[in-house]
Amino acid sequence: MNLPVRFAQECARLGLGNGETLGLAVSGGPDSLALLVLAQQAMPSAIKVATVDHGLRPEAADEAAFVARTCADLGVPHETLHVSLEPGGNVQARARGERYAALGAWASREGLRFVATAHHADDIAETLLMRLNRASGIRGLGAMRERGMMPGRSDIMLIRPLLTMPRAELAMIVERAGLEAVDDPSNADPAYDRARVRQGLADADWLDPMRLAASAIHLRDVADVLEFAARHEFAAQVSMSEDGSQLAYNPAGPRSVRFRVLEEIVARYASEGTPRGEEVARLLESLESGDKGTLAGVMCTPRAGVWHFTAAPPRNDGAGEG
Structure with missing residues (x-):
């Protein structure tokens, strides 16, 4: 099967309607250029392109202009979206948030229900290795999904039709199209975890990114099973007092299921922010040892094998003391 036909079928499988216009996020790198080439070949009159310029590098404006020229040559509508970041840490995460916000607003203006990004199999493999190195749980190790709502929006679907394709294949698509992709130096900057991974x-030729990606997909399936089991455990083993002030959980499932039920209980009734996974894990250890604990404003007390949850009393911060 030729690649444009395969691309069109994948987009249809992910929900894109026949003849419906697809939005593309194209930065000018080899992966997103391959996305543009495949989409233009598969559905030339039903795509629109946006490039997000974060203004973080002097070259960014030239790269956006390159994508605009390429789209003009291909007869594809293009718009550059300008965003700015306030000074601070975790630049990549904040840039990602601003990028999705800009893409969502653009898609809404253009009347698009679907926006495609160029995430591929190597991205899944890299993320798996990064999260393994951070001791992530099953949920964190699972592969990204092929479709989901655009972050912060409920009206636009974000799809990833290239997830089964390796980076090398995408690079060949760009080369055959006679295009020269832009080079973002941050992709090779050892200051970033992903660049090091x-x-x-690349140095460990015995590692196969496609097999790593397949393992991440299996882990995602396992995470789905655990979530399914946790929902059933919650429905069967968690009860609420008549006045609604307390919950009682009689744990019955495996530890990984108990963790997710505990996480859900605390998330629902937390009054002091959303706890991290390692904090929930420490609370689980305490409850399993028969010790009480408090997390995110929820007081948890084990009694006779049943875990009881209620709002923690207000903390005395010393205000008003002489």
């Missing part, structure tokens, strides 16, 4: 994968 990417280089490590």
